[in-house]
Amino acid sequence: MxxxxxxxxxxxxxxxxxxxxxxxxxxxxxxxxxxxxxxxxxxxxxxxxxxxxxxxxxxxxxxxxxxxxxxxxxxxxxxxxxxxxxxxxxxxxxxxxxxxxxxxxxxxxxxxxxxxxxxxxxxxxxxxxxxxxxxxxxxxxxxxxxxxxxxxxxxxxxxxxxxxxxxxIDNSKFINTDLDQREYHIMFAGQIVQRKMPLFFVEVAKQIKRLIPELKILIVGDGDQREEMLSELIKNKLDYTFAGFVDQDVLPSLYSKAKLFLFPTLNDPWGVVANEACASGTAVIISPVAGAANDLIVHGENGYVLSTDPKLWAEHIVNLLKDEELLSTFSKNALKIVQKFxxxxxxxxxxxxxxxxxxxxxxxxx
Missing domain, CATH: 3.40.50.2000 (Glycogen Phosphorylase B;)
Structure with missing residues (x-):
């Protein structure tokens, strides 16, 4: 029985x-x-x-x-x-x-x-x-x-x-492309709403471009601040591609197109976009108020946990993009750490x- x-x-x-x-x-x-x-x-x-x-x-x-x-x-x-x-x-x-x-x-x-x-x-x-x-x-x-x-x-x-x-997430669904084959320097993905700080992202991009004039940006997502964000990108002559909202089966191929994923937020209990980036071997710059900060994203190992100061973010991003060896280490660590999740x-x-x-x-x- x-x-x-x-x-x-x-x-x-x-x-x-x-x-x-x-x-x-x-x-x-x-x-x-x-x-x-x-x-x-x-x-x-x-x-x-x-x-x-x-x-x-x-x-x-x-x-x-x-x-x-x-x-x-x-x-x-x-x-x-x-x-x-x-x-x-x-x-x-x-x-x-x-x-x-x-x-x-x-x-x-x-x-x-x-x-x-x-x-x-x-x-x-x-x-x-x-x-x-x-x-x-x-x-x-x-x-x-x-x-x-x-x-x-x-x-x-x-x-x-x-x-x-x-x-x-299903880590196996995400693609890890060699960093030197990635078309974009930085990426934004998520709802384009105030809480996700899209205009902060643009301000960081403006400061990066002063030191990396060839900066290329990938934007994925949609929301009520989309037009304002895109208008600011155009006004500041930033080179960007806007993918808009994409289905879950398309998303895995996009993270591996960028060398860095930027995750600013005013409030996020976790943020699975950080998992998606890491599963693609993409290092993450994240706000400390996101739940994934100091947990999945370890400062100085697979990304940086930084207060929302555009200058601070730009400095760390520029240094990382110019240090290919360190960026490669961060990429490998991102893949390794995310496997535990x-x-x-x-x-x-x-x-x-x-x-x-x-x-x-x-x-x-x-």
Whole structure:
């Protein structure tokens, strides 16, 4: 007679291309029955077309009109799935309904939060109060990196309750072209919105061009500051190529066209674009407020972590572009370091949190 599988539900906002493989790995775990509930298929700022992984999944809505995600219908689905453990990746009303279900029905609560002290610094008192209450009821905590673990510590979460599940991509899909064959010196990729600092990128490029007149730039992405960014590039006579928004199957070929990837941001809990660059052997210059900074991106090893001073960025970039040996070392280190950020590690961190919340599962797997 076989023992009953542990029923695990992962509740999150919308699908993301960097999580599909992790869900597949967890779905193949023999000791659990794994399902994913999505609040919606798409959020207002996403238009990508995904190839979904092979796992049990539910959608509470189509394209959401807001980021609030208030789906009372999750209660009916929770009654159907009856999870022994619930993993939440946000604190939207939908997640709070599911948490209440667990409190009433004995389900274990596991928090996955990719926020950091910096990204949640300006959260309202209500947002912080909700986290404080949920954290007191949670049985385990999952973090993508050091920044999220520091956030948990600020809420006095015990160390033994914290587990790491990295944010990652399929590293094997990205191409590493020899640096001397790369057409562009610097690259910007992401939403062209204020938070991603596209105009700061242009200011850095202006300063680089004074010392490297042949500077060539690659821009990938779209957003409400696109026209302003392109106008500034034209006004300053910067040589650029604008690829616009590209599908996930095209993206891997673009990172290997640039020698350096610039990742300025005002606020980013992680930033998988840094993973994508590293998987292409492209060194990264990153703002310290990004979660990947001082974690995936190690200052002086596979890039630089720099405060958002255009002159400082330009100085480091020019020196790196002119030092071919150092740039090559950074490129090799980027490829090496990113290999530790993979879907199996990501899934393993989730499993460790489930085993901690449900010790009987750990005994079954030992």
């Amino acid at each position: 076989t023992s009953k599988k542990i029923n695990v539900v992962y509740l999150t906002q919308v699908p993301g291309p960097y999580r599909e493989r992790m869900h597949e790995i967890l779905a193949n775990e023999a000791s659990i029955f794994y399902s994913v509930i999505y609040c919606a298929k798409l959020e207002p700022n996403r238009d990508w077309e995904l190839t979904y992984g092979d796992y049990n999944k539910y959608f509470l809505a189509g394209k959401s009109k807001t980021f609030r995600h208030n789906n009372p219908s999750v209660w009916k689905l929770m009654n159907k799935l009856k999870p022994d453990a619930l993993i939440i990746s946000a604190f939207k009303p939908t997640m709070l309904y599911a948490i209440i279900w667990c409190l009433l029905n004995g389900g274990k609560i596991i928090v996955y939060n990719d926020g950091t002290l910096e990204s949640e610094r300006n959260f309202s008192k209500i947002q912080k109060f909700i986290r404080k209450i949920v954290f007191k009821k949670a049985h385990a905590f999952v973090a993508p990196g050091k920044g999220s673990m520091d956030l948990y510590r600020s809420y006095e979460v015990p160390e033994q309750k914290m587990f790491r599940s990295c944010l990652c 993979n879907h199996h590690q990501s899934a393993n961190g989730i499993m460790e949190s489930i085993e901690y919340a449900l010790p009987q599962l750990a005994l079954k797997r030992s």
